[in-house]
Each structure stands twice: as C-alpha cells, then as structure tokens.
Amino acid sequence: EAGVTQFPSHSVIEKGQTVTLRCDPISGHDNLYWYRRVMGKEIKFLLHFVKESKQDESGMPNNRFLAERTGGTYSTLKVQPAELEDSGVYFCASSQGESLHFGNGTRLTVT
C-alpha cells in the first residue's frame, strides 16, 4: 500500500509569491488533514476534509491560505501571497479510522 505522498519536498520562495503544495492520500481514505510545524513550535492543525468537503477549517491562519480537494482524491494547499511567518513544514495526513497516516511533509522557506 502506497503511503501519503506530498509534493514538493522542499520549496523556497520570496515573500509575496505564491506556492501550491500537493498531497496524495492513501487510496480509499476519506479523511484528509493538513498540519504544519513552524520553527520551534509543535505541530498544529490547519484543516480537515471528509471526501471533497471541508469538515473543519478552524486552524487556517488567514485568508492567504486556500485548500481544495478535487473529487475527494488529492488535495492542494495554496499560500498567496506568502509571508515570512509561513515558513515551516507542512504535513498532510489521511485516515479511514482512528490513526492518522502522515506524509513526509513539504518544507517551505519564505525569504
């Protein structure tokens, strides 16, 4: 079984640019989550999809972040325009039960 896959693994962009992160969950997993870890802090929740619907987006920091999940399959997280404080590691996770399966993350650096 293929795990959760995230693209790209690293991204370096300038402040004000746009970046799109992609997550391919484990096939058949209805639940898809985005989390992020900023420098020195704990992993924090961003949002939760059930199939193609946003179940909970209470962790999204502001309207510069836009998440979509096309047809209940892969998901994208767009940051536009990026700010310095957006730097960190963005994790995607999927589940069909209690335990979350995480991808290896996208390390985003905004300069």
Next chain:
Amino acid sequence: EDQVTQSPEALRLQEGESSSLNCSYTVSGLRGLFWYRQDPGKGPEFLFTLYSAGEEKEKERLKATLTKKESFLHITAPKPEDSATYLCAVQAGRRALTFGSGTRLQVQP
C-alpha cells in the same frame, strides 16, 4: 483549550538503559491519546492509541500507559534505532489532534 506538555524535551540514554517519557494533558472529553514516532525529514509514524485511564499497549520495546492526567511511554532496553522524536497528541470529541512539542530521544551504543 486542549493542552499537551511533553517532558523531557530531550533525553540521551545508553543502549540498554530503560527510561520513560511523559505526556501531561488537559482536555475536555478525551476521545483518545496518541503516540507517534518521528524520524528526521519524515512525517510522524503512528505507534499507539489509548482511550481510557488504566489502558496499556505494547510494541516491541515500547509500552504506553494512560491515567486521567498523563501518559507515559516506557522504553525498555533501548537500541540506537529507537533514536527519534516521540510525539504525544490528544483528541477531544471530533476535534483534530492537538500535539505536544515532542521528546527527542538519542540512544548511544
């Protein structure tokens, strides 16, 4: 607000030297407490879920226990390959997981 505090922040052990990691939590209506292992450059890897006080789960050299206020991850006779960051997270109701900052474990041969 749900809170998770892990201690110590870092722990260095000799191979074979058993120890415990602590996870203290404050949550309204605990649904589950989760332990994850994270290696550098990787995502968290699921280890255990505990649901109620008194519950224990084991996997190889690891044993997780749960009380009403904290959880312990006991590591018996650790090996260098057990070196990683261990993360604790809680879930209340249908809310998303709240993570602690983790304990960085280094096991020296």
